[in-house]
Structures are given as C-alpha cells and as structure tokens.
C-alpha cells in the first residue's frame with residue numbers, strides 16, 4: 001500500500017520516520033520547498049536522544065508526481081487543512097483512505113468539504129515533535145504517546161487495520177477506538193488549557209500548575225468544555241477532566257506547547273480548532289462559554305501583536 005503524508009513538518013516527519021522503518025512505501029508531500037529539497041538531498045534527519053538518525057524518505061512538493069495513494073495522512077496545521085485537502089486531489093482514488101490525526105476539532109469537517117465523508121478516518125496522537133529546520137526534526141519523546149483513530153460515521157476496514165499494524169510495528173502504540181470522540185475531547189481539555197495559558201504566560205506546562213490564579217482559569221475552562229461535551233453526548237466530567245489535566249501536567253512538566261512557540265515566532269496558532277471550536281459549539285447548543293471567549297480573544301490579539309512586531 002502506498003502512503004502519502006501531507007504536511008511533513010514536525011509530526012508528519014515523525015510518523016514518516018516510523019512508517020519508513022517498517023518498510024512501507026511512504027512519500028512526504030509538503031509545500032515548503034527548502035524542507036523538501038533538504039530531504040531529497042540528505043534524507044530526513046531525526047534528532048533523538050542526542051543522536052542524528054538519517055532516514056531515507058521520498059519527498060516532493062509536486063502532488064502529480066505521486067499517483068494514487070491507498071492512505072493519505074494529514075499533518076498540516078488546522079488553518080492549512082482546506083488548501084491541503086484540495087492540493088492532494090491527484091492522489092485520491094475511489095479506494096483512498098484519508099486520515100487526520102491533527103489536534104482539535106474540525107479538521108475532518110474541512111477535509112469532508114472536499115472529499116467523500118465515508119473516506120475519512122479521524123483521531124489523535126499524544127506523540128510530540130518539533131521542527132528544527134529544513135529536513136530536521138527533534139523527536140526526544142518518540143514512542144512516548146498513543147495514537148487512536150476510527151472511521152468517520154462508520155466502521156474501519158483493512159486500511160485502518162494496516163495503518164494501525166504498521167504504527168505498532170514501528171515504535172508507536174496505535175489502536176482503533178470507536179469511542180474516538182471522547183478521546184479527542186479529553187485531548188481538547190489539555191490543548192484548551194495548557195496550550196493557551198502557556199502561550200499567554202510564555203511558560204512551561206509545569207509552571208502553570210502551582211498558582212491558584214491559573215487553577216481558577218483551568219476550572220472555568222473545564223466546566224464550560226464539559227457542559228458543551230455533555231450536550232453533544234460526550235461524557236467528560238469536570239472532575240475527570242481536572243484529574244487528566246493534572247496527570248499530563250506532571251508527566252509533561254518541562255514541555256513548552258506548540259502554541260507558545262508559534263506565538264513567540266509570530267505565527268498563527270490553532271486556536272480556531274481548540275477554544276474556537278468550544279465557542280462555536282457552545283453558541284450552537286446555547287451553552288455559555290465566556291472563559292473560552294476571553295482566552296480566544298486574548299490569543300487572537302496576541303497573534304496580531306506578534307505579527308506586527
């Protein structure tokens with residue numbers, strides 16, 4: 001089976017690395033010319049536990065070169081998903097499965113505006129990675145995380161099974177899970193709380209865990225998120241969400257979330273598919289979400305200030 005990764009940045013490259021390790025046919029498709037050229041010249045370089053691993057990876061920025069694929073894995077940022085979904089049209093045949101493991105809520109909807117709904121699987125990964133420069137990623141936490149996915153509106157088939165088995169054959173624990181929305185909303189708790197507050201306060205996850213002020217903000221965000229989730233039939237209680245937040249806060253204390261890094265660099269964040277998604281769902285379901293609105297507006301303002309500097 002031929003697998004294409006659309007958006008071979010930090011996470012796309014992290015997944016490409018493990019898939020290549022299993023001997024699978026993998027091609028990385030990315031619009032960033034310098035990055036693609038570096039991978040074509042030197043392969044992908046993965047910095048892991050103080051070593052540089054050189055991974056031979058087929059890379060291109062020309063979708064027409066690739067031909068029809070069996071599986072296409074989306075790892076662009078939320079704001080790039082619609083363009084990417086249109087760009088990969090030459091890779092999509094009647095049997096192609098499109099898989100999104102991107103953060104937040106709404107990427108699968110964007111892909112479904114361009115491709116058939118029943119060709120999409122969606123899920124999440126708790127793995128992390130960082131882009132260091134063209135052709136180079138950092139993967140110190142490789143293997144420390146899980147990946148889950150499921151077919152949108154239906155049952156997975158042999159293609160999801162194949163992808164899951166490949167990931168497990170590499171170093172990544174992967175499972176097909178029918179309760180995927182609960183998993184996604186649990187991760188949404190983490191992203192809506194830690195990504196935003198670390199972004200606004202420019203601090204690590206662990207640094208948000210000590211003060212009553214941040215605790216009060218987390219409690220308010222969690223209460224609103226749980227109410228929206230409950231109205232959607234997703235059972236995540238405030239107590240369960242709080243205890244998950246604390247668990248991740250301990251395990252990832254030194255982590256600086258990508259939103260903080262994006263804000264430092266003056267880049268757009270993924271706030272739209274995180275707190276922005278809670279706002280939109282809250283409005284649709286007539287559930288007040290004032291704390292998410294405040295955080296959303298602060299992040300948007302911060303993005304604009306950073307981009308003007």
Ligand code: NAD
Nearest residue numbers: 007009010011030031032075076080083084102103128129
């Ligand atoms: P990234 O910015 O490192 O990578 C995105 C890549 O997409 C870039 O290389 C960019 O050149 C490319 N791109 C942009 N527009 C494109 C287009 N239209 N077509 C093709 N390629 C395009 O981002 P990332 O950190 O790898 O994040 C990707 C997704 O994974 C996001 O949804 C993010 O939330 C999620 N995620 C990230 C992490 C992490 O640790 N970085 C962890 C879990 C989930």
